[in-house]
Amino acid sequence: MSDITFIVFGATGHLARTKLIPAIARTVGAKDIRDFAFIGVGSSPRSDDVLRTKVGDALADADVASDLRDRVLAAPIRYVSASIDGFDDLEHTVDQVEREAGLSGNRLIYLAVPPSQLDATVRGISSTTVAKSDGWVRLVVEKPFGVDLATARHSNAIIHETFDESQVYRIDHFLGKETVRNLLVFRFTNSLFEQTWNRNHIASVEITVAEESGVDGRAGYFDESGTVRDMVQNHLTQILTLIAMEPPVKMDAASIHQEKVKVLNSARPITSDDAILGQYGAAVIDGEQVVGYRDEPGVSDESTTPTFAAVRVSIDNWRWNGVPFYLRTGKRMSARMSQIAVRYHRPPVCLFHAEGECEGHQNILKLRLQPDEGFELFFDVKQPGPGTEIGRIPLAVRYDDLVNEAPDAYETLLTDVVEGDQTLFVRSDEVEAAWELYAPLLDRTDIHTYPAGTDGPEHADDLLVGFDTWSNVRRTFSR
Numbered sequence: 001m002s003d004i005t006f007i008v009f010g011a012t013g014h015l016a017r018t019k020l021i022p023a024i025a026r027t028v029g030a031k032d033i034r035d036f037a038f039i040g041v042g043s044s045p046r047s048d049d050v051l052r053t054k055v056g057d058a059l060a061d062a063d064v065a066s067d068l069r070d071r072v073l074a075a076p077i078r079y080v081s082a083s084i085d086g087f088d089d090l091e092h093t094v095d096q097v098e099r100e101a102g103l104s105g106n107r108l109i110y111l112a113v114p115p116s117q118l119d120a121t122v123r124g125i126s127s128t129t130v131a132k133s134d135g136w137v138r139l140v141v142e143k144p145f146g147v148d149l150a151t152a153r154h155s156n157a158i159i160h161e162t163f164d165e166s167q168v169y170r171i172d173h174f175l176g177k178e179t180v181r182n183l184l185v186f187r188f189t190n191s192l193f194e195q196t197w198n199r200n201h202i203a204s205v206e207i208t209v210a211e212e213s214g215v216d217g218r219a220g221y222f223d224e225s226g227t228v229r230d231m232v233q234n235h236l237t238q239i240l241t242l243i244a245m246e247p248p249v250k251m252d253a254a255s256i257h258q259e260k261v262k263v264l265n266s267a268r269p270i271t272s273d274d275a276i277l278g279q280y281g282a283a284v285i286d287g288e289q290v291v292g293y294r295d296e297p298g299v300s301d302e303s304t305t306p307t308f309a310a311v312r313v314s315i316d317n318w319r320w321n322g323v324p325f326y327l328r329t330g331k332r333m334s335a336r337m338s339q340i341a342v343r344y345h346r347p348p349v350c351l352f353h354a355e356g357e358c359e360g361h362q363n364i365l366k367l368r369l370q371p372d373e374g375f376e377l378f379f380d381v382k383q384p385g386p387g388t389e390i391g392r393i394p395l396a397v398r399y400d401d402l403v404n405e406a407p408d409a410y411e412t413l414l415t416d417v418v419e420g421d422q423t424l425f426v427r428s429d430e431v432e433a434a435w436e437l438y439a440p441l442l443d444r445t446d447i448h449t450y451p452a453g454t455d456g457p458e459h460a461d462d463l464l465v466g467f468d469t470w471s472n473v474r475r476t477f478s479r
């Protein structure tokens with residue numbers, strides 16, 4: 001594998017410490033990259049040694065193998081502060097490090113800076129020769145990409161002044177999760193599902209990302225974004241497009257992006273009836289008092305930022321017409337759980353009854369992202385013994401049973417960047433189409449309060465009216 005210069009903006013931040021630095025080390029190990037350098041950029045002045053210590057701490061915290069840790073710490077590690085002269089310093093440092101280490105100028109530039117700093121950072125890079133090299137140059141951009149359609153368009157325009165779209169990797173780490181990567185294989189290699197993956201057989205699709213935690217000290221960031229911007233527009237929508245897209249002509253990035261954009265362009269405009277937004281209030285959870293969102297440090301006591309969203313998306317195309325896609329996500333829910341539930345129609349006639357009720361259930365395919373990545377297919381069988389009592393059993397696969405340890409999503413995606421594979425990244429028109437879809441929800445102030453530690457506002461069940469296919473959040477969580 002050729003050599004790489006990793007240039008990480010936000011190298012001293014939370015993401016770098018918990019995910020990015022360990023992922024870089026593991027990618028270096030997995031791809032056997034012998035020659036590399038790590039140049040970290042932050043907003044404050046620091047020495048190279050401070051950054052080296054932070055890198056060492058991040059690798060130790062992530063239990064990176066000691067030989068790999070030593071290899072990373074033996075590589076050139078340099079720190080640059082993004083001050084007024086920061087970008088001149090950066091240019092000088094990159095040139096110097098590559099010359100001294102004999103690197104050929106393959107540059108992986110990772111932007112893990114606060115969203116408000118994105119445009120200025122790209123402009124700063126563009127003012128230097130950092131993006132011009134004899135080797136390849138790839139730009140990875142963290143989510144959220146913009147705060148609405150206008151800002152996303154603006155950031156795309158600034159990026160495209162210097163970088164071709166083929167160099168840009170808009171990252172959404174959900175796309176690096178095994179279950180999500182598996183979606184394409186699952187759908188397009190199993191004829192059982194290929195033939196039934198449409199409105200004739202599927203009644204509804206639910207995508208749920210529930211967090212038990214609150215804002216976890218990130219109130220400043222979260223209060224400006226809220227759950228529609230932070231979760232729905234990116235993570236949940238990316239999953240939706242992979243579930244709903246048509247088979248691509250080829251398994252390459254361009255063909256897949258093409259199909260994903262078509263899904264977003266087929267989505268019916270969202271109206272106020274299609275979404276319920278909520279905000280957690282105070283509650284006692286496991287005997288401990290938990291403050292409401294507006295009482296979190298750093299949050300205004302009049303904040304209307306949603307911490308919960310339930311959204312119904314309708315895809316008006318031949319495959320999905322009439323099949324609701326329900327997206328649900330929230331903080332301070334009763335459990336931490338991310339899953340996709342694909343509900344099949346019941347058979348046309350029910351033949352098995354108990355006490356006047358139909359005993360049959362819908363078949364449900366559940367793809368679980370966390371905890372316990374894997375999938376389950378639920379179907380009805382006769383309980384052994386006399387009579388015809390019907391039981392519901394899952395065919396289940398846990399990834400932990402298949403591999404010792406599935407790679408972290410960041411490691412998977414970073415490897416794709418190193419290999420120049422854009423398949424699991426978000427193209428500029430995709431990100432813009434997603435912002436356009438959710439525009440009606442971005443400024444909504446009708447927010448329903450729900451007690452922390454529950455399953456969201458009771459009101460969320462109102463979305464179900466007219467559909468017998470939605471199981472409410474409570475039932476889904478406990479199943």
Ligand SMILES: NC(=O)c1ccc[n+]([C@@H]2O[C@H](COP(=O)([O-])OP(=O)(O)OC[C@H]3O[C@@H](n4cnc5c(N)ncnc54)[C@H](OP(=O)(O)O)[C@@H]3O)[C@@H](O)[C@H]2O)c1
Pocket residue numbers: 009010011012013014015016041042043044045082111112113114115117121142143144
């Ligand atoms: N944390 C996560 O788990 C997570 C998950 C998904 C996405 N993200 C995204 O990743 C990005 C970073 O998040 P974070 O949690 O790591 O934030 P953070 O802990 O606040 O760290 C921000 C980092 O950016 C640096 N920085 C700030 N302004 C800069 C500038 N103008 N030029 C260069 N560096 C600058 C900071 O340097 P100083 O230390 O010197 O201030 C720090 O290293 C955000 O876009 C966030 O949405 C984070």
